[in-house]
Amino acid sequence: MPTALITGATRGLGHALAFDFARDGYAVYATGRTLGALEALGKEAREAKLDIRPLRADAATEQGADTLIDRLEKDAAQVDVVVHNAGLLGDRVELADYPLATWDAVMATNVRGPFLLTQRLLPTLAPNAALIFVSSGIVEGARPRWGAYLVSKVAVDAVASTYAIELKPRGFRVFVVNPGPLRTVMRAHAFPKEDPESVPAPEEYTSVFLWLARSGTLAETGKRYEAQEFRVPGRERPARER
Numbered sequence: 001m002p003t004a005l006i007t008g009a010t011r012g013l014g015h016a017l018a019f020d021f022a023r024d025g026y027a028v029y030a031t032g033r034t035l036g037a038l039e040a041l042g043k044e045a046r047e048a049k050l051d052i053r054p055l056r057a058d059a060a061t062e063q064g065a066d067t068l069i070d071r072l073e074k075d076a077a078q079v080d081v082v083v084h085n086a087g088l089l090g091d092r093v094e095l096a097d098y099p100l101a102t103w104d105a106v107m108a109t110n111v112r113g114p115f116l117l118t119q120r121l122l123p124t125l126a127p128n129a130a131l132i133f134v135s136s137g138i139v140e141g142a143r144p145r146w147g148a149y150l151v152s153k154v155a156v157d158a159v160a161s162t163y164a165i166e167l168k169p170r171g172f173r174v175f176v177v178n179p180g181p182l183r184t185v186m187r188a189h190a191f192p193k194e195d196p197e198s199v200p201a202p203e204e205y206t207s208v209f210l211w212l213a214r215s216g217t218l219a220e221t222g223k224r225y226e227a228q229e230f231r232v233p234g235r236e237r238p239a240r241e242r
Contacts, residue, residue: 001051003077004213005029005068005121007059007113008086010037013134013179016202017083017209022050024210027077029053031068031086059086060113065120078126081213084114084133084156090148103148110152115159122170130173130213133160135224137178157224164222173221175212179205180228205230 004021008014009030018030022045030052032038038054045052055071058064072079090106091099114133125131136153138146157176164174182202208230212219 001025001027002080002213003027003029003126004081004083005031005072005079006083006085007031007117009054010034010041011185013182013202013206014083014085015041016206017085018052019045019048019050020203020206020210021081021213022048022052026080026213027051027053029055029068029071029077029079031055031057031059033058058113059117060108062116065117068117069120069124072121072124077124079121079124079129080126081130082118082121082125082132083209084117084131086110086113087134088149092145093147094145095147098147106148106152107155110149111155111159114156118163122167122172125172128171128173130175131160131163131167132175132177132209132212133157135160135176135178137180139178161222168221173212173219175219175221176224177208177212178224178226180226200228 002025004026006014006017006021006028009018009028010032014030018028018041022028028051030038030041032041032054033056035056038056041052042054045054055068057067059068086109088106088109090102118131133156135157138150139153139157143150160174160176167174179202182199182205205227208225208227211230212225
C-alpha cells in the first residue's frame with residue numbers, strides 16, 4: 001500500500017486531501033497541532049473505514065519533525081508522497097505595523113516547516129517519491145497588507161524550486177500547486193466580507209495532487225500547477241503548467 005504524508009490535515013484543503021488520498025488506496029499520515037481536531041479526524045476516518053492516521057506534530061519544529069520520523073520508522077513506512085499543506089495567514093496589516101511574533105510564526109509554519117520536514121524525510125522516501133508544496137496565487141505580485149503570508153509563499157516557491165533541482169539526481173520529484181481560492185477558514189479570515197458560497201469547496205480541486213503523486217515521470221519535476229485549471233478527461237491531465 002502506498003503511503004502519503006499530509007501536513008495541516010485537520011481542516012480545509014488538507015482534510016480534503018487526506019480523505020481523497022485514502023480513498024485512492026493510500027495509507028495517510030495526517031498531521032495537525034490541535035488534539036481535538038485530530039481526534040475528530042480519526043473518528044471521521046474510522047466511520048468511513050479509511051486508513052488515515054492522525055498524528056499530532058508541529059512540522060515547523062525539530063521536535064515535531066522528529067515525532068513524524070519516529071512514527072514512520074516505527075511503522076517501517078516508506079513515504080510515496082508528501083503534501084506540504086500546513087499554512088498560517090497571519091495579520092492583514094501593513095508591514096510598518098506588522099507584529100514580529102506573528103511574522104516569525106508565519107515564516108516558521110509556511111517556510112521553515114516544508115524546508116525542515118523535507119530534509120528530515122529524505123531517508124524515508126520511496127523511490128520516485130513526490131513532494132508537493134502548496135503555493136498561492138499571491139506570489140504573482142506584491143499586494144498591500146498581506147505581510148508575512150505573501151513573503152512566505154514567495155519563499156516556499158523558491159525552496160521547492162531549489163529542492164527540485166537538487167533532488168532530481170536522487171530520483172525524487174518536486175512540484176508546486178496553487179490551489180486557487182477555496183472555501184476555507186483561512187480564506188474566510190482573509191476576506192471576511194466574501195460570500196463563502198462564491199468560492200469552491202476544497203474537495204473540488206484535489207485531483208492535481210493525486211495525479212502528480214502517481215504520474216511517475218510524466219509530470220516534470222519543478223513545475224508549478226494551477227489546481228483550478230486542471231481538468232481530467234477520464235482521470236486528468238494538467239491544463240497549464242509554468
